[in-house]
Amino acid sequence: MLDFTYYTPTKVYFGKDRHKQVGDIIKEYGYKTIMMQYGKGSIKANGLYDDVMQSLKANGIEVIEMGGVEPNPKVSFVRKAVQLAKEKKVEMILAVGGGSVLDSSKATAAGALADCDVWDFPSRKATPQNALPIGCILTHSAAGSEMSSSAVLTNTELNMKRGYNSEFNRCKFAICNPELTFSVSPYQTACGIVDSMAHTMERYFTLCPPTDLTDRLSESILQALIAAGRTLMQNPEDYEARATVMWASSLSHNDLTGCGRENFLAVHQLEHALSGEYDHVAHGAGLAVLFPAWARYMYKENPARFAQFARRVWNVTEADDEKAALAGIVCMENFFKEIGMPLTIREFGIEKSAMDTLAEACTFGRTRTVKSYIEMDYEVIKDIFNNCY
């Protein structure tokens, strides 16, 4: 087990109707003027907006609204939000939505207390030194952003999607009501499941000393996600399955599954190039295509690890490690297919010639490699993109 620091200060309010307490929770912290960010208006259609506003107003909280956060949240939107937050002297940011709204809110929270441009954070020109407190009401189980230290932004001018980590990205509180995800489409539900699985698997597939406990916790989360995913494809309103997927998405990315291990998030780097370049590609769908291709490229670097994954997560009984490893990858791929995910980049309607461009984007114009079992350079990454075309 490698040395680690574990810090998950987010207070999670989990369960039915808990979003109706949001005003009371914020009042207890003492914030009087908040900015509320949300997406394209689905929260207005399903009544969530009204519930939230009612609770906030009942507690005398002034709300500055910033609706319209897009999937793959845009730095241009965040810049506007930062300006407004500064003008209105908001004391906290409330994100009502999924990972995109959360990440937009996180960048706004740090930007509001910084002098630099918010794109300086993902581009590593600046590090957040402070941030407004962030709270959220989660409406989609996927990114795990509600408990994570990550935020991912897209810069459409530069055609880049990049993430950054900071302890200032941690939410102060997260309200997680599984019922709010009942209406998430099967496709987006599946994307979320893949994203959560990927957060756990990325940390699972790294080279480091043994971590028996972290391994078992990770395998547990994956098994629970797989079982709940199958249930949800049959019955989208199964509360227990929605709750499992929601809690698993938080635990997959709050660092629990990385304790004592190296954390590369290699496949995420590849996927950020893909959905950064092609806005219509959902992050989870991109991961579903890339993870098996990456695994097939890598499993020979550590067959025993991939075999453990196959046996413990997918109940593969094959004794030979290499064969078991491959069987496990097939199981993963079949599961992604079963829940309606694409298996190839071609299915996104992208030309094969674009694989070079994606490898260029992923390596920032061949200026970096991506760490995994091997250092993945432009050629390796291009091969992986081509292998899953």
Added chain:
Amino acid sequence: MLDFTYYTPTKVYFGKDRHKQVGDIIKEYGYKTIMMQYGKGSIKANGLYDDVMQSLKANGIEVIEMGGVEPNPKVSFVRKAVQLAKEKKVEMILAVGGGSVLDSSKATAAGALADCDVWDFPSRKATPQNALPIGCILTHSAAGSEMSSSAVLTNTELNMKRGYNSEFNRCKFAICNPELTFSVSPYQTACGIVDSMAHTMERYFTLCPPTDLTDRLSESILQALIAAGRTLMQNPEDYEARATVMWASSLSHNDLTGCGRENFLAVHQLEHALSGEYDHVAHGAGLAVLFPAWARYMYKENPARFAQFARRVWNVTEADDEKAALAGIVCMENFFKEIGMPLTIREFGIEKSAMDTLAEACTFGRTRTVKSYIEMDYEVIKDIFNNCY
């Protein structure tokens, strides 16, 4: 899954040599005068005391010492510590030790900012409204107090051992270096493993809706503890096993294993009567004796649950639930025996006639029942004590 609130704000610094950073960590928080509590001096014999003092002094931190915390920490000691903390205006409490030192420190931290007597907290006459911040350097993996909201005190005048929960009992930081537990005796190591297992099993064996994810996480922690426990009985200086047991002890009692479930800690109530009455009984050893007896009394109330435990944790293959349940209890008992735990109360040198007194103590003189699959009254509790005599 029942609704739950999950809040584990303790920052965990886990790994080799990390205790040597304690002064830097405290300085970063800005505390200048601290009280350091520790036990009977083993930290002086093994060099830990010197390491800690060196780091604190190097950072200009003034240290008020309160050594001599006893196992089953005494309210009389805490009262003295509270008085001293108030006199010296200490800004935080640093616990260097195991669960007893931690719990003594927690009660001191709350007592230092309260007007009431500290025994008012466990006796439910008062609730902590505030507390000094607490940090710890852990030297024993057992109580999970480093991340938990619990503290347990013993009142020798009243012959009572009682716990209480409060969010003010959460440590601000916990420094967890598995090497500091290399010198813990096999017996105390085993006691710690049983205590951690019990913290997970207590939450596992409650009646509530399905919690697939929490179940699997709990089963993972138990499996990891069992494997690491076996390793440590052969090689007490196996770093990976010590690390597994240390991290598992924290996760067993930081509420992760209780998410979405009812939390009774029924067997702990029985054990507190036992070690509260007999100071020479180690808490873990008491649990090792009582847990199988409690399980044999209860399994028919929920055979499917006990069968799941048997199959997933102990690899029992029996198809019949009741038979599997019993086989799992036998496995648990055999494991406790394998790591050197007693199996009967008789082995503590206690007279059989004392079982009545223990049941009296556990029910506060027949004035309360203890919640479990059934409400356990005086008669039930006496039966359980007698069954494991």
